[in-house]
Structure formats: C-alpha cells, structure tokens
Amino acid sequence: MGEAILKTHNLTKDFGALRASDAVSIDLRPGEIHAIIGPNGAGKSTLIAQICGSLTPSAGSVEFLGQDVTRKTTRARAGMGLARTFQISALAMEDSVLQNALLGALGAHGSPWRFWRAAMGDRDLRDRAEAALARVGLQDAMYQRTGALSHGQRRQLEVAVALTLEPRAFVMDEPMAGLGAQGSKTLTGFLDSLREQAPILLVEHDMDAVFALADRISVLVYGKIIATGTVDEIRRDPAVQEAYLGAEA
Numbered sequence: 001m002g003e004a005i006l007k008t009h010n011l012t013k014d015f016g017a018l019r020a021s022d023a024v025s026i027d028l029r030p031g032e033i034h035a036i037i038g039p040n041g042a043g044k045s046t047l048i049a050q051i052c053g054s055l056t057p058s059a060g061s062v063e064f065l066g067q068d069v070t071r072k073t074t075r076a077r078a079g080m081g082l083a084r085t086f087q088i089s090a091l092a093m094e095d096s097v098l099q100n101a102l103l104g105a106l107g108a109h110g111s112p113w114r115f116w117r118a119a120m121g122d123r124d125l126r127d128r129a130e131a132a133l134a135r136v137g138l139q140d141a142m143y144q145r146t147g148a149l150s151h152g153q154r155r156q157l158e159v160a161v162a163l164t165l166e167p168r169a170f171v172m173d174e175p176m177a178g179l180g181a182q183g184s185k186t187l188t189g190f191l192d193s194l195r196e197q198a199p200i201l202l203v204e205h206d207m208d209a210v211f212a213l214a215d216r217i218s219v220l221v222y223g224k225i226i227a228t229g230t231v232d233e234i235r236r237d238p239a240v241q242e243a244y245l246g247a248e249a
C-alpha cells in the first residue's frame with residue numbers, strides 16, 4: 001500500500017480535566033478500510049470530529065493528502081475530498097433521490113429552488129449525480145421520494161452524495177446503526193467494494209461488520225490507541241481482549 005492519504009499526529013483533546021484523545025497517531029492508506037473500535041466513551045466521536053474539522057484539537061495535527069489541515073474548516077476539508085458520512089443524515093426527505101444526489105454534486109444543500117432547477121438542467125452535474133446513483137445501486141429509485149427509501153438505501157444515497165464530490169477518503173460514523181441484520185449485511189457488501197474508490201476510516205460498534213471489512217483495526221480505550229493491527233492480530237491481542245473484546249473475540 002502506498003503513502004497514507006490521511007494521518008493524525010499525536011492528536012490530543014482535553015475537555016477540562018478529561019483527556020478524550022490522548023496523543024492519537026493513526027493513518028489511512030489507499031485501498032484500505034481502517035476500523036476504529038472501542039467501548040462507549042473511548043473517544044471515537046471526538047477523534048472523528050477533529051479529523052473532519054468540527055472540533056479543534058488541544059494539541060497535535062491532522063494531515064490530508066500531504067497537507068497539514070489542522071486549521072482548515074470542515075468545509076475546506078470536504079472540498080479537498082474528505083467525505084464524512086452517516087453522522088447526521090443530511091438528506092432532504094421530501095426531495096427525490098436524484099435531487100439529493102444533484103444537490104450533493106452542486107455542494108448546494110439548502111440552496112433555493114432556482115439553484116436546483118438550474119442543476120437539473122446542467123448535463124455534466126446530472127451525469128455525475130446519475131453515475132453516483134448507479135454506483136450505489138439506486139439507479140432505479142432515482143425519481144422516488146427520499147423519505148420512501150429504506151434505512152439501508154438512505155445510507156447508500158448518502159454515499160452517492162459523497163461520491164459526487166469525488167472523495168479521496170471516507171470517514172464513516174457507525175453506518176450499521178439502526179439497520180437490521182439483513183440491512184447490515186447488504187451495506188457490508190457494498191462498503192467492501194467501495195474501498196477501491198477511496199479508503200474508509202470506519203467507526204463501528206457492529207463487530208461482525210468490522211471483522212468482515214477491516215484491513216486494519218485500531219482499538220481506542222480512554223482516548224488512547226492501545227493496539228493497531230489486522231483482524232487476527234487484534235482478536236489475539238491480550239490487552240485488547242482484556243480492555244474491550246472480552247468473550248466476544
């Protein structure tokens with residue numbers, strides 16, 4: 001695997017006396033799914049928020065595509081191709097699937113009606129939106145109301161929206177949350193193929209999904225990375241078993 005696309009260097013975040021991220025250094029390499037796991041309150045969301053720019057670190061830095069982006073806004077990072085998905089659904093439920101993909105392509109969520117009318121007429125944007133929908137398997141649902149999609153299909157649409165921006169890396173926050181067993185299985189298969197498009201930093205509680213998908217896993221406990229390795233290495237690691245996986249492993 002080549003040079004890392006995304007890296008953190010000693011990323012640290014204090015909330016008063018609580019150190020929620022403690023000198024976290026991880027990287028995301030081309031073509032991989034790197035999962036971050038850890039018990040509730042371990043600092044997974046805090047870490048992702050600093051990587052994406054919605055939370056300022058107390059110390060340390062974030063590097064994306066070889067650039068130090070620690071001081072860049074969320075929007076600037078997104079513009080460079082850092083695609084965050086699934087944290088809060090940004091989909092407009094009353095709009096059609098195609099409209100949502102188009103608005104993503106336009107980077108214009110929340111823009112007035114006349115903007116999207118213009119977007120519908122823009123062949124290039126429309127091609128990009130349609131290609132992204134085809135990529136996630138939603139080409140037949142293009143004209144459906146987004147609110148009528150299943151939870152799993154909405155996740156796929158969120159990925160399509162992200163794809164229209166030609167992402168260089170995905171950061172995914174619990175994509176399996178709220179999906180049933182079948183939905184998780186379908187989404188797992190889909191994410192498996194998505195890593196070729198752009199590598200995925202995946203925070204996920206569903207261990208079946210993590211073990212099925214991850215090329216590498218990092219285990220976060222009390223804000224610190226206690227181990228990084230392949231699925232087998234992590235399953236066998238005594239410190240990980242003690243701190244987190246227990247009988248599950």
Ligand SMILES: Nc1ncnc2c1ncn2[C@@H]1O[C@H](COP(=O)(O)OP(=O)(O)OP(=O)(O)O)[C@@H](O)[C@H]1O
Pocket residue numbers: 015018020038039040041042043044045046047
């Ligand atoms: N804005 C904040 N102010 C104060 N403390 C915070 C804040 N955000 C998070 N924390 C604390 O930081 C620690 C890490 O929280 P975080 O939400 O990052 O963990 P997590 O691993 O994402 O948990 P979960 O798996 O439950 O989502 C927790 O002790 C939490 O209470």
